[in-house]
Amino acid sequence: MTRIYVPRDSAAVSVGADDVARMLEEALAARGASVEIVRNGSRGMLWLEPFIEVETPNGRVGYGPVTVEDVGPLLDAGLLDGGAHALCHGPVDQIPWLASQQRVSFARVGVHDPLDLDDYRASGGLRGLQRALTMPDDEICADVLASGLRGRGGAGFPAGIKWRTVMEAEADQKYVCCNADEGDSGTFADRMLMEGGPFALLEGMAIAGIAAGATKGLIYVRSEYPAAIRTLRTAIDIARVDGWLGDDVLGSGRAFDLRVVEAAGSYVCGEETAMLESLEGKRGMVRPKPPIPALQGLFGKPTLVHNVLTLSAVPAILADGAAAYQALGFDRSRGTQVFQLAGNIARGGIVELAFGVTLRELVLDYGGGTANGRPLRAVQVGGPLGAYLPGDTLDIPMDYEALAAAGGLLGHGGIVVFDDTVDMAAQARFAMEFCAVESCGKCTPCRIGSTRGVEVIDRITAGIDRDRNLVLLEELCETMTDGSLCAMGGLTPLPVRSALAHFPEDFHRAPEATEP
Amino acid sequence: MSAYAPGSAEAVRSVLSALPADERLILPALQRLQESFGYIPDGAVDAVADELNVSRAEVVGVLTYYHDLRQTPPPAVVVQVCVAEACQAQGVRELLRGIEGEYAVAVGKRTVAGDVEFDKVYCLGNCALGPAVMVNGHLVGRCDTRRLRTAIEAAR
CATH class of the missing domain: 3.40.30.10 (Glutaredoxin)
Known part of the structure; x- marks a missing residue:
C-alpha cells in the first residue's frame, strides 16, 4: 500500500x-x-x-x-x-x-512515525542500550567520556565526567533528570526531537541510569510544549510495555523508570539547580553551587542532569562506539551540533553538522539570508543570553571555544537573524527587560540590575546625560556578570555589551520627538 | 470537575487524593487544582498547606512564582503571543499593533478584551515560522491578524 x-x-x-x-x-x-x-x-x-x-x-x-x-x-x-x-x-x-547534513541526533526525526517502536528497532534503535547492559558501569562512562560528548544545554561540560561522578557517588537513590525546559528564543531542537524521536531520548536516559546506578528518571518539559509532553508520555508507556523501561530493563534484572514533569512557565528553570527546585515542587530559584547536582541534586541525592540533545546522542555513541562519534567535530568540540536557524531567515530549520562549520555557511548557504530579502544586519547566537554579531563578520567557526573567543557563546545552538530594520538599542533593552521578568530574585545583581538596566538604556536612548549613563550601563553589566549566581543575570550583559560594541550608532541616535 | 465548591477543603482534598505519592509536592498540587478548576481558587492555599503539611507562605510563594498559575478563572479564549527575539525579527511588533487596533488592548500580562485574554510569552518553540501565537493551546505559525482572527473564532 x-x-x-x-x-x-x-x-x-x-x-x-x-x-x-x-x-x-x-x-x-x-x-x-x-x-x-x-x-x-x-x-x-x-x-x-x-x-x-x-x-x-x-x-x-x-x-x-x-x-x-x-x-x-x-x-x-x-x-x-x-x-x-x-x-x-x-x-x-x-x-x-x-x-549535506551529518545527522546523528536527528537521524530518525522526520523519517518515521515517532511512536512506531518497530521502525525504531529496525533503524538500529535499542542497540546502544543492549550493548550497555553487557558492559560494566565504568566502561559505559568511559565510552561517553571517550566520545568527547559535551553538555548540549549550553555549558559544554564533558558528559563523561558527570557520569563518572554520579556513578561513584554512594546513595540509596540516584536520579537522571532531563532538562527539556528549552526556553531560549530561536531554539526548537529539543521540542522537535521529543515530538519526532522520543525513543532515542528515552533510550539515552535508560543508558545513563544504568551507568550511573540511577533507577528513576524525570523529564522536565516546559508547558509551552504540550505536544512533546503527550508524545513522551505515550512513548514511555510503549517502552514499559515493551520491557525496556521498568523493573527489569530488557531482562537484565536492573530497574529504570521514567516520568514526565510538566513545568509551569519560568525561564530560569532551564538552569539546572532551579529546575531541581522546581522538580521538588518549590519556587524555581537557583541554588548556589557547590554542592554540584552530581553529588547533591534532586532531593539531595546524586543526580545526572543533561539536556535533551545530550541524552539523545548517547544511544548512537553506545551502539556505534565512541570513536565514530569522536571522529566528527573540530578541536575540543566533538561530534555534531544541532543548529537551529530562526528569525528573519529564508530557509529556517534544523541543521545538524559537525562542529566547526562557520556562521556564514549556516546563515547564508543553508539559511539563504533574510526571508524578506533586506540586508542582514545582526545575528544573535545562543539564545537571549547570547551575543549579537554583526552581519558582516560571519566567518566564525561554530564551536564552544571559537565562539567564546569571538565574545559570544554557542548556548543551545539557536541562531536568530535580523534585517537592517532592527534597532539594537531596543534589543539591548529587551535583554534587560526579559531578565527582569524572568529573574528568580535570589541574587541582587540580577534582580535589581535588570530593572536598572532597562531604566539606564531608556535614558540613553532618550538622550538624557548619555555619556554618564553609558558608563553606568557598563558598570552595571560588570556587576551583573561578576556578581550573579547563575547565567541568567551573569550573561544578560552579553547581548547588551555586544550590541553596544558592534552597533554603537543605535545608542547615539537623536531621541525620537515625543508627542506633547 | 469536582463536585465540591472550588477552593473548599473538600474539593482540594478530592483533587489531591489522586496525586501519586512522589507528586505530593506544592507545584504539582497547584497544577492539578488548576487542571480541575481552571485556576487556583481563593481558599485553596490554606487547604493545600494543610494537606501537604507545609506553611501557607510556601504555597503562596510557589503560586505567585510561576507564570502559568493563575488566581482568576480564564476567559473563553486565551491567546499567548510570543514576543521573544526570533518573533521580533519576524514582525511581532506589527502583529501587536494589529491586535491593539482590532481588540483595543495593549498586550501585556494577561490583558483582557471581552472574552479573549492576551498574554505576552517568551518563546513557543516555533522560531522559524514566526510570529508564533498559541490560542487555547493550539500553536499558530506565521501569525498575522487574519490568521489570529480565524484561530480565535475557532476557539470560541
Whole structure:
C-alpha cells in the first residue's frame, strides 16, 4: 500500500499540517485510493512545511509547502507516483540542504512515525542500550567520556565526567533528570526531537541510569510544549510495555523508570539547580553551587542532569562506539551540533553538522539570508543570553571555544537573524527587560540590575546625560556578570555589551520627538 | 470537575487524593487544582498547606512564582503571543499593533478584551515560522491578524 507522510510536528501543524492530512484522507477516500497516511516528525526544513512525502519505488518524494487547496491539484498531477508539480522537491534524501547534513541526533526525526517502536528497532534503535547492559558501569562512562560528548544545554561540560561522578557517588537513590525546559528564543531542537524521536531520548536516559546506578528518571518539559509532553508520555508507556523501561530493563534484572514533569512557565528553570527546585515542587530559584547536582541534586541525592540533545546522542555513541562519534567535530568540540536557524531567515530549520562549520555557511548557504530579502544586519547566537554579531563578520567557526573567543557563546545552538530594520538599542533593552521578568530574585545583581538596566538604556536612548549613563550601563553589566549566581543575570550583559560594541550608532541616535 | 465548591477543603482534598505519592509536592498540587478548576481558587492555599503539611507562605510563594498559575478563572479564549527575539525579527511588533487596533488592548500580562485574554510569552518553540501565537493551546505559525482572527473564532 502506498504511504504518504504528513508531519505531526507542532511547527508543521502550526501552518496547517493537520488540515492537509484531513483533506488528503477525504480526497483519497473520494477517489477510492487505498493509501496509508503516516504522521511522521518533521525533517526540519521548516520553510517547506507542511512538507509531505510519498513513498515511491525511487524513494520518498517530497512536496511543500502544501496547503489544503493544493491537495486536489497534487493528486491530479500524480502525487501517488511522485509526479511532477511546482511544489515537488524530488527524492527527499537527495535534497542538498538535507543530504549535506551529518545527522546523528536527528537521524530518525522526520523519517518515521515517532511512536512506531518497530521502525525504531529496525533503524538500529535499542542497540546502544543492549550493548550497555553487557558492559560494566565504568566502561559505559568511559565510552561517553571517550566520545568527547559535551553538555548540549549550553555549558559544554564533558558528559563523561558527570557520569563518572554520579556513578561513584554512594546513595540509596540516584536520579537522571532531563532538562527539556528549552526556553531560549530561536531554539526548537529539543521540542522537535521529543515530538519526532522520543525513543532515542528515552533510550539515552535508560543508558545513563544504568551507568550511573540511577533507577528513576524525570523529564522536565516546559508547558509551552504540550505536544512533546503527550508524545513522551505515550512513548514511555510503549517502552514499559515493551520491557525496556521498568523493573527489569530488557531482562537484565536492573530497574529504570521514567516520568514526565510538566513545568509551569519560568525561564530560569532551564538552569539546572532551579529546575531541581522546581522538580521538588518549590519556587524555581537557583541554588548556589557547590554542592554540584552530581553529588547533591534532586532531593539531595546524586543526580545526572543533561539536556535533551545530550541524552539523545548517547544511544548512537553506545551502539556505534565512541570513536565514530569522536571522529566528527573540530578541536575540543566533538561530534555534531544541532543548529537551529530562526528569525528573519529564508530557509529556517534544523541543521545538524559537525562542529566547526562557520556562521556564514549556516546563515547564508543553508539559511539563504533574510526571508524578506533586506540586508542582514545582526545575528544573535545562543539564545537571549547570547551575543549579537554583526552581519558582516560571519566567518566564525561554530564551536564552544571559537565562539567564546569571538565574545559570544554557542548556548543551545539557536541562531536568530535580523534585517537592517532592527534597532539594537531596543534589543539591548529587551535583554534587560526579559531578565527582569524572568529573574528568580535570589541574587541582587540580577534582580535589581535588570530593572536598572532597562531604566539606564531608556535614558540613553532618550538622550538624557548619555555619556554618564553609558558608563553606568557598563558598570552595571560588570556587576551583573561578576556578581550573579547563575547565567541568567551573569550573561544578560552579553547581548547588551555586544550590541553596544558592534552597533554603537543605535545608542547615539537623536531621541525620537515625543508627542506633547 | 469536582463536585465540591472550588477552593473548599473538600474539593482540594478530592483533587489531591489522586496525586501519586512522589507528586505530593506544592507545584504539582497547584497544577492539578488548576487542571480541575481552571485556576487556583481563593481558599485553596490554606487547604493545600494543610494537606501537604507545609506553611501557607510556601504555597503562596510557589503560586505567585510561576507564570502559568493563575488566581482568576480564564476567559473563553486565551491567546499567548510570543514576543521573544526570533518573533521580533519576524514582525511581532506589527502583529501587536494589529491586535491593539482590532481588540483595543495593549498586550501585556494577561490583558483582557471581552472574552479573549492576551498574554505576552517568551518563546513557543516555533522560531522559524514566526510570529508564533498559541490560542487555547493550539500553536499558530506565521501569525498575522487574519490568521489570529480565524484561530480565535475557532476557539470560541
